[in-house]
Amino acid sequence: MKKNHHLAILRSFFILTTLFSSSFLLAQQQTITYKSQSDFWQKVQFGGGIGLSFGSGYTDISLAPSAIYNFNEYVALGLGVQYTYVKQKNYYASHLYGVSIIGLFNPIKEIQLSAELEQLRVNVDLDGSNSNSQDYWNTGLFLGAGYRSGNVTVGARYNVLNDTNNIYGTAFMPFVRVYF
Template sequence: MTKNCFLNYSKSFLVIITVFFSSCLFAQQNDVPVQLENQFWRNVQFGGGIGLGFGSGYTDISVAPSVIYNFNEYVALGVGLQYKYLKQKDFYASHLYGGSVIGLFNPLPEIQLSAELEQLRVNVNLDGSNSNSENYWNTALFIGAGYRSGNATIGARYNVLTDKNNIYGSAFMPFIRFYF
């Protein structure tokens, strides 16, 4: 075998070996992000609430989806959206929309403590007068505690930022929270 022929075979062999090992290395690199992504989604839970209230000339419809990330069995952090429509016949119609950030702490599997910062845009249209319409932001900070069983928590929360212009009837509110 001549020297040139040996060099050509050596180069071809090195190219084949390089391609083979580089494809194996890339295959290994692709598996790591998939594993991390799967681990992330195992800790994510979706939930929220839907509310309907009807009465004598009164309508209350609300939708509030949310998502949380469980850092461990004790601590979770999440975000939520909220939309609410309120109407009192012959008096007003109101649209409220915004978001919230929620932190959950479970010192025991059955006990859940929470803190939720909520920011809502409030649009109120008084019937018969556009000049009396109001548009403003409402901020609430709820501190709560509840009993947790499976995916559901039932408890109460208190708005520590309540004032005379608060959109809620009371600073104290019961809640039922679901996450799947």
């Protein structure tokens, strides 16, 4: 009888220990799951570009916010939007707006390689002539390289889809890229 009583106490102790350990382990698992959900936002960086240019009868204002997700220390992928207003007095006014997707590769900490696909809608209104106004899509595929220091990359990119109808004056463009 005492032997059965000791076995019952031992069995009860074992069951309670198992239940307590299971709930403790489950609580640890939930904490880890919660932490991994917040890791997504720790890998996201925001940045983009702002451009202002004024001259004799010329205005150029650009706003291009973007965000990237860092998969690891070497690879990031991101999305951006862009709006640009350009006006040459007594000649034309233009609105450009669109989206881009960018891939970044950092083979070493100081070097950043990039590929960016950009799709812009271009609206050009020639002064004094509504019949010569233009609305069209412009696609650019930029391959670039730059020197990276912290959150800033300075470099150049080349539009491999450049042609005579392109909205940019040249296929080769310098850039400064900042992500926080």
